[in-house]
Amino acid sequence: MNVEHWGLAVAFVVLGPLLGALLAGLDRRLTARMQSRQGPPLLQPIYDVLKLFEKDTVVVTELQTLYLWGFLFFMVISGFILFLGSDLLLSLFALTVSGIFLCLAAYSTNSPYSNIGSSRELLLMMAYEPMLIIVALGFFLVADSFRVSDIVAGSPWQVVQLFGILLGFLFILTIKLRKSPFDLSSSHHGHQELVKGITTDLSGSDLALVEIGHWYENTILLGWLYLFFAPWGVALALPIALVLFFAEVLVDNTHARLKWATTLKATWVVTGLFGVTNLMLLPLIT
Amino acid sequence: MSFLKKSPWILHYAATSCNGCDIELLACLTPLYDVERFGIVNTGNPKHADIFLVTGSVNEESRKVVENLYAQMPDPKAVVAIGACALSGGIFRDAYNVYGGIDQVIPVDVYVPGCAARPESIIDGIVQALAILEERARDRKRQRKVVAS
Amino acid sequence: MPLIALLIGFPLLAGLAILFAPTHARRADLVRWSVYGLGGATLALALSYFRMEPQFFALGEGVAGALDSAFLLGGIALSVYLLFACRRIKGREWYIPLLILAQTGLMLFAELAPEHPEVARQFYVDSFSILMALIVGLVGGLICLHAIRYMQDYQAHDLEVTDRRPAFFFMLFVFLGAMFGIVFSNHLPWLFFFWEVTTLCSFWLISYSGTDEAIRNGFRALGLNLIGGVAFAGAIVWLTHGPGLHTWELDQLIAAGSTLALIPAVLIAIAGLTKSAQLPFSSWLLGAMVAPTPVSALLHSSTMVKAGVFLLVKLSPVFHDTYAGLLLSLVGGVTFLVTSLAAVSQRNAKRVLAYSTIANLGLIVMCAGVGTATTIWAAILLILFHAVAKALLFLSVGTTEHLIGSRDIEDMEGLVYRRPVLAAMMLVGILGMFLAPFGMLLSKYTCFQAFLTMDVMPGDGILLAAILAFGSAPTLFFWSKWMGKLVAMPRRPNPIEAAIPRDEAIALFTLTLITYVACALFPLADWMFVQPYTEFLTGAGLIPLTDDRIPWETIAMMTAMLGGIFLLPLIFWLRPPRFAVVSGYLSGANVDGSASYRGAMGAEREVESRGYYLTGFIQEDLLVRRGLIGAAILMTLMLWSVNP
Numbered sequence A: 001m002n003v004e005h006w007g008l009a010v011a012f013v014v015l016g017p018l019l020g021a022l023l024a025g026l027d028r029r030l031t032a033r034m035q036s037r038q039g040p041p042l043l044q045p046i047y048d049v050l051k052l053f054e055k056d057t058v059v060v061t062e063l064q065t066l067y068l069w070g071f072l073f074f075m076v077i078s079g080f081i082l083f084l085g086s087d088l089l090l091s092l093f094a095l096t097v098s099g100i101f102l103c104l105a106a107y108s109t110n111s112p113y114s115n116i117g118s119s120r121e122l123l124l125m126m127a128y129e130p131m132l133i134i135v136a137l138g139f140f141l142v143a144d145s146f147r148v149s150d151i152v153a154g155s156p157w158q159v160v161q162l163f164g165i166l167l168g169f170l171f172i173l174t175i176k177l178r179k180s181p182f183d184l185s186s187s188h189h190g191h192q193e194l195v196k197g198i199t200t201d202l203s204g205s206d207l208a209l210v211e212i213g214h215w216y217e218n219t220i221l222l223g224w225l226y227l228f229f230a231p232w233g234v235a236l237a238l239p240i241a242l243v244l245f246f247a248e249v250l251v252d253n254t255h256a257r258l259k260w261a262t263t264l265k266a267t268w269v270v271t272g273l274f275g276v277t278n279l280m281l282l283p284l285i286t
Numbered sequence B: 001m002s003f004l005k006k007s008p009w010i011l012h013y014a015a016t017s018c019n020g021c022d023i024e025l026l027a028c029l030t031p032l033y034d035v036e037r038f039g040i041v042n043t044g045n046p047k048h049a050d051i052f053l054v055t056g057s058v059n060e061e062s063r064k065v066v067e068n069l070y071a072q073m074p075d076p077k078a079v080v081a082i083g084a085c086a087l088s089g090g091i092f093r094d095a096y097n098v099y100g101g102i103d104q105v106i107p108v109d110v111y112v113p114g115c116a117a118r119p120e121s122i123i124d125g126i127v128q129a130l131a132i133l134e135e136r137a138r139d140r141k142r143q144r145k146v147v148a149s
Numbered sequence C: 001m002p003l004i005a006l007l008i009g010f011p012l013l014a015g016l017a018i019l020f021a022p023t024h025a026r027r028a029d030l031v032r033w034s035v036y037g038l039g040g041a042t043l044a045l046a047l048s049y050f051r052m053e054p055q056f057f058a059l060g061e062g063v064a065g066a067l068d069s070a071f072l073l074g075g076i077a078l079s080v081y082l083l084f085a086c087r088r089i090k091g092r093e094w095y096i097p098l099l100i101l102a103q104t105g106l107m108l109f110a111e112l113a114p115e116h117p118e119v120a121r122q123f124y125v126d127s128f129s130i131l132m133a134l135i136v137g138l139v140g141g142l143i144c145l146h147a148i149r150y151m152q153d154y155q156a157h158d159l160e161v162t163d164r165r166p167a168f169f170f171m172l173f174v175f176l177g178a179m180f181g182i183v184f185s186n187h188l189p190w191l192f193f194f195w196e197v198t199t200l201c202s203f204w205l206i207s208y209s210g211t212d213e214a215i216r217n218g219f220r221a222l223g224l225n226l227i228g229g230v231a232f233a234g235a236i237v238w239l240t241h242g243p244g245l246h247t248w249e250l251d252q253l254i255a256a257g258s259t260l261a262l263i264p265a266v267l268i269a270i271a272g273l274t275k276s277a278q279l280p281f282s283s284w285l286l287g288a289m290v291a292p293t294p295v296s297a298l299l300h301s302s303t304m305v306k307a308g309v310f311l312l313v314k315l316s317p318v319f320h321d322t323y324a325g326l327l328l329s330l331v332g333g334v335t336f337l338v339t340s341l342a343a344v345s346q347r348n349a350k351r352v353l354a355y356s357t358i359a360n361l362g363l364i365v366m367c368a369g370v371g372t373a374t375t376i377w378a379a380i381l382l383i384l385f386h387a388v389a390k391a392l393l394f395l396s397v398g399t400t401e402h403l404i405g406s407r408d409i410e411d412m413e414g415l416v417y418r419r420p421v422l423a424a425m426m427l428v429g430i431l432g433m434f435l436a437p438f439g440m441l442l443s444k445y446t447c448f449q450a451f452l453t454m455d456v457m458p459g460d461g462i463l464l465a466a467i468l469a470f471g472s473a474p475t476l477f478f479w480s481k482w483m484g485k486l487v488a489m490p491r492r493p494n495p496i497e498a499a500i501p502r503d504e505a506i507a508l509f510t511l512t513l514i515t516y517v518a519c520a521l522f523p524l525a526d527w528m529f530v531q532p533y534t535e536f537l538t539g540a541g542l543i544p545l546t547d548d549r550i551p552w553e554t555i556a557m558m559t560a561m562l563g564g565i566f567l568l569p570l571i572f573w574l575r576p577p578r579f580a581v582v583s584g585y586l587s588g589a590n591v592d593g594s595a596s597y598r599g600a601m602g603a604e605r606e607v608e609s610r611g612y613y614l615t616g617f618i619q620e621d622l623l624v625r626r627g628l629i630g631a632a633i634l635m636t637l638m639l640w641s642v643n644p
Ligand code: SF4
Pocket: B017, B018, B019, B020, B021, B022, B055, B056, B082, B083, B084, B085, B086, B090, B091, B114, B115, B116, B117
């Protein structure tokens, strides 16, 4: 652990949300273009959040804000650990805890829409959690360590060795980014049976916290994706990671939403088929 | 400058309209008009919305909903009434069951005429509402300062 | 040594005193004082053997001989009592008397053998058994304390149940004594005697209410535990008459290593699996939930079922790097996976707790089967965290049940607002059970590492790790779902008037405190109880030395997270944000706040929304049946793999 790592980690805390916001802005623009619209300005997500801070906040219960603090806190911790080059598994656990806090915030408001949203969110977490763990395990087997800094310095062949796991990860990335066909818990587009699902009863600065949390999450997920290609150096790895990241936008715009049972089954099958098989075959590939 | 201007989120409710105005309103979201260019998003949720767009002449059933939705919107907020019905009851004005105009129920800031209102005029109505919103945001900020001190 | 004798003997005496206490009030006082005395004695023991190498104690010849015959006679008396109890068997459990006879026969065959092994050192203390003793003494004591008031309400509620409270408390204390016997005995037949006493207590306490269901479930528990008993007796016979190892001492059995000790170890492991309610034997633990809640807390989650995994962890060095060990881990793994999934489909809080208990024990069995320093470390920490957090959860569910008259999770909606303190304690319990940075996380973390570095056969560790990954996901789901219900804002004010009785409050507060401290200061617990034990084992060359400990940096991060969980509510409490309160979103059709809405035809309807139980997706019966077959096959393979 050296100054560089600490610098990166602190940079994540400060600049992480900015990067995440840019990713979100680009996403909205790309989506618009795919629908042959012009779309909002690149900085639109930032305007949105600044506006939300100008608005009043109305709550169903005061405690919901506390849970949202928990959500943001653990999200930041998760990214901090990741960018510090520390423990990948721990970063993953923090990410999970953060997700649980978001669900608690929605549960606490206890409106039917929030309830359905948070139940579905938990269901999705149950679906993707094994795959995320398997990603960490795969890195462990290749780099012989859960430490991110060791993984970054790993063998350039690791993406080949972990190809199945990469495919599995891309699959669950769609869920994590709340993209169609897996946008079961809350969707980017209003006016549907869910209303806004998990965020229905959050408003003003509460909603802003959620948005900022999602920006952090974008950055973290991009970081995870980057790890697969990291040994190739930034110049090559970052563009690849970005391209794959935005491939999700295409998926989003070309698929209709699935039912939860299908989602759960499909995700676990993919996890087993790509993830576990890849792990099993790993000794043969190295 | 207030960021409300850059990102007005709308809530749309059809209070006993004939759906003509609603179709025009939704046309604003289509590629032809693409209001997302201005950061306008149709949220479908009062707690996220800044501008309340109401169409229709309001009867007893929809009155309560309009009131509830209005109450659940956080300040600062603005209301835009769209279409002749929402302004005065329109062709339903003489019907026994309508209130005749949104302003019979909640305070309205901008009136967009037409039967049905054209997308261009709806967008114009929203833009006018933005100016009102900005002023309210300023007032609100001042109020908060007073409360804080 | 005197302390050990005190710990085993004192509960028995206290139990007798309680049995013959003249009035309810007197009895309650006696229970209280015994609990404090027991707690004090356990603490004294922990202090006097603080971080010591294992200590062994040899009794004088006369005492040992006397005890030998006492335990032998006791064992026979126990069998006779059980046979007598069997008169109430109807139909399906006809095999129970056979098992009792088989077990007694085997034991007599071993003990009366002319050249049975001599036991030089009958008792021992090491840091692991001290930890167990602390759990039994403190957590067990607190549960007894909670039981005083709980049983009073229980009897008042259910007038049909005959009031046998004196015997009830007698049984609880006898049970505590027997647990101390299990954790300190080095003498296997004695250990077996204590083991059977716990089986008896469990049987009696499950059937306490005397309803048909209770009696049926009691017999089921008895029958399945007796299978384990027969296996245990078989192990002792093997150690007496079999070729190879000829000893009745536990430490020698462990030290003998896998080549010599594997057969008896596997037999004892089967006993451990039955006691810890692992698949294929798990059904008795769910049935046992008919018992009063303190019984479930004491026997069926924090102590008795731990006796099973306690022995497995003790024998863990023998299993290291063997097929039998791998298969044992897989039995644990299948149990973990199946019961975690089954817990998702449960609405009854006690059944959720029961399934999650089995699942956690499964995780511990997984660790025990691998048998490296880190997995033993993880297993012991799991035992600790699970014992305190689960006891807390069971007791708070018990208290809640008496306050709101239901143990359905859906009915606990809004407990945070209706009963903040109780809900907070329940939340601490749930957080302690599964959420980072608390107990489970640490253990899971090391498990992953240890699994991936093991190698008995290709792909074994990956299989275990994958099972762990898939099994953890449903745990997350059902715990969070439960928390979601607790934190939900009640749609109508719905306060609970009744107060929490004092004894229950003391027990709950102390347990919450212990859970919190155990989590916050876990490196200390590790240093005090776990390290001395694993260091001794590596020092004695019983388990290989590995350096895959959790790095300090990871621990620092976990501490930061824990600090966050502690600080955020504090900051919130000091500077709460003031926001306007509105009703929840009901498509604008709200009538009475968030509670009702205008539905079709203008009718006012109550808002209702329930949690997801996925009963269509997870069919409990089918799932458990499949798990049962799988585990049975694995267990048969395990027996077959040690075929001499
Ligand atoms: S104004 Fe005209 S188009 Fe609009 S709702 Fe009324 S009748 Fe329909």
